[in-house]
Amino acid sequence: xxxxxxxxxxxxxxPTRCFHWxxxxxxxxxxWSGLLIYxxxxxxxxxxxxxxxxxxxxxxxYKALSLGGRLAEGMAWHFFFxxxxxxxxxxxxxxxxxxxxxxxxxxxSHTPREALDVVLHDLHLSKKPLPRRKFxxxxxxxxxxxxxMGGGSLITGLAIYKPxxxxxxxxxxxxxxxxxxxxxxxxxxxxxxxxVHIAQVIRAGWNNFRAMVSGYEFTAAEDAPYEHS
Amino acid sequence: MSTPExxxxxxxxxxxxxxxxxxxxxxxxxxxxxxxxxxxxxxxxRSFAAAGGAAAVGFGGxxxxxxxxxxxxxxxxxxxxxxxxxxVGESYFKVSRLAPxxxxxxxxxxxxxxxxxxxxxxxxxxxxxxxxxxxxxxxxREFSLDxxxxxxxxxxxxxLKCIEGWSVVVNWAGARLVDFLATYKLGLRDSNGPQxxxxxxxxxxxxxxxxxxxxxxxxxSALHPQTLLCYELNGKPLTMPHGAPLRLVIPVKxxxxxxxxxxxxxxxxxxxxxYWAEQGYDWYSGL
Numbered sequence: 207x208x209x210x211x212x213x214x215x216x217x218x219x220x221p222t223r224c225f226h227w228x229x230x231x232x233x234x235x236x237x238w239s240g241l242l243i244y245x246x247x248x249x250x251x252x253x254x255x256x257x258x259x260x261x262x263x264x265x266x267x268y269k270a271l272s273l274g275g276r277l278a279e280g281m282a283w284h285f286f287f288x289x290x291x292x293x294x295x296x297x298x299x300x301x302x303x304x305x306x307x308x309x310x311x312x313x314x315s316h317t318p319r320e321a322l323d324v325v326l327h328d329l330h331l332s333k334k335p336l337p338r339r340k341f342x343x344x345x346x347x348x349x350x351x352x353x354x355m356g357g358g359s360l361i362t363g364l365a366i367y368k369p370x371x372x373x374x375x376x377x378x379x380x381x382x383x384x385x386x387x388x389x390x391x392x393x394x395x396x397x398x399x400x401x402v403h404i405a406q407v408i409r410a411g412w413n414n415f416r417a418m419v420s421g422y423e424f425t426a427a428e429d430a431p432y433e434h435s
Numbered sequence: 436m437s438t439p440e441x442x443x444x445x446x447x448x449x450x451x452x453x454x455x456x457x458x459x460x461x462x463x464x465x466x467x468x469x470x471x472x473x474x475x476x477x478x479x480x481r482s483f484a485a486a487g488g489a490a491a492v493g494f495g496g497x498x499x500x501x502x503x504x505x506x507x508x509x510x511x512x513x514x515x516x517x518x519x520x521x522x523v524g525e526s527y528f529k530v531s532r533l534a535p536x537x538x539x540x541x542x543x544x545x546x547x548x549x550x551x552x553x554x555x556x557x558x559x560x561x562x563x564x565x566x567x568x569x570x571x572x573x574x575x576r577e578f579s580l581d582x583x584x585x586x587x588x589x590x591x592x593x594x595l596k597c598i599e600g601w602s603v604v605v606n607w608a609g610a611r612l613v614d615f616l617a618t619y620k621l622g623l624r625d626s627n628g629p630q631x632x633x634x635x636x637x638x639x640x641x642x643x644x645x646x647x648x649x650x651x652x653x654x655x656s657a658l659h660p661q662t663l664l665c666y667e668l669n670g671k672p673l674t675m676p677h678g679a680p681l682r683l684v685i686p687v688k689x690x691x692x693x694x695x696x697x698x699x700x701x702x703x704x705x706x707x708x709x710y711w712a713e714q715g716y717d718w719y720s721g722l
Contacts (some may be wrong), residue, residue: 277598370687
């Protein structure tokens with residue numbers, strides 16, 4: 207490999223990396239404790255009428271992950287770690303806004319077209335080269351979306367945690383039972399995000415992953431530094 | 436390889452310039468190309484070591500948390516967190532915020548979800564009286580169901596929310612607890628003093644006649660206008676499985692606080708014991 211051909215570029219600022227990696231155990235604990243709570247009234251399913259295609263969740267899952275019969279414990283963990291999850295998320299959003307990093311992340315007028323190109327490219331349906339950006343259109347949608355989902359978890363969570371004190375909020379979300387369902391649906395959303403995110407990180411390779419730890423990546427010497435749009 | 440690899444372990448060859456702390460003034464994104472590999476190795480080593488250290492500390496912290504002693508069914512720090520949340524919740528709580536009410540067509544028959552405190556076969560409904568007392572049983576008084584029914588009747592259609600996660604809309608009727616206390620001058624530390632919070636006890640304890648089930652309430656929630664001494668459910672007299680002759684309905688709390696078959700109401704200034712709080716649940720359980 208010719209060293210002269212590549213250069214070290216700063217990619218992810220330290221606060222972004224810290225908030226990102228802190229969020230991994232925090233969200234994991236929130237989902238785990240949330241499942242301990244959900245077990246006590248596990249009514250959601252995919253199906254029509256009496257036909258159930260999939261029940262969230264089969265008893266064997268609870269057994270395998272020892273999630274059953276731990277409601278009190280689940281609530282206690284959930285209502286402790288909710289603070290840390292919320293604080294980490296709010297600090298991340300605050301930092302991203304103040305630092306200007308949002309310019310790399312928020313969707314803009316190119317985003318829909320570019321996101322489509324990325325999807326076609328990744329599904330090997332198009333050979334059109336992708337533009338060189340810190341985050342492409344698909345990433346902008348995914349990363350902005352998952353941050354909004356985080357906000358959604360806080361809002362729907364508050365609506366089922368204090369449905370009388372915040373009855374206006376619970377009402378806006380369609381009532382107590384709807385808010386609980388929305389809170390659950392967001393977890394399914396995190397799972398889908400997680401699967402795609404991990405697959406894409408593996409696909410993108412070591413240079414990309416390393417940048418999320420060290421902050422730096424190699425770029426071809428002739429490439430211009432990332433621009434904001 | 437156009438350039439021979441420098442041994443990364445040789446500290447003398449590693450440039451002193453730290454790209455994190457001292458970006459090169461001319462072009463902050465660019466480093467001298469031959470140094471790029473070495474710089475990356477140095478940066479990666481350092482950041483992966485820091486990340487690994489942080490992960491180890493985090494995981495160690497998690498293991499340490501899992502080893503902590505329990506306080507009423509959950510690790511002590513989680514109990515502290517619940518108590519902290521209680522203070523936050525209490526400071527935000529307002530008696531004027533009401534539980535939403537529903538149209539009659541939303542009413543459903545609630546399931547019977549608990550028999551705790553209702554299993555005494557010798558319980559005689561005809562002999563039942565509601566006992567009301569101060570701390571340590573002081574100043575005990577007894578009330579008949581007729582005396583409760585003589586108070587202004589309150590009827591409301593609210594959603595009972597079980598701590599398990601299900602809910603049901605029910606039409607409740609009874610006397611407001613706040614009316615009961617005001618009418619009979621109950622819950623006061625000094626019966627000659629004002630009938631306002633400074634003179635009211637801090638907590639209310641309710642238990643079934645056999646003491647098989649008991650709940651603790653903060654006074655603010657007890658005084659909420661939708662907190663009822665309930666004797667009718669969905670237009671019919673309360674049945675035994677639902678807590679006849681008199682049960683508590685308190686929409687600002689989870690179902691666990693809506694105690695059936697009240698035997699004694701006790702006022703006190705220390706936090707009363709609570710059946711489910713002893714099993715690891717939140718004592719406050721406020722909604």
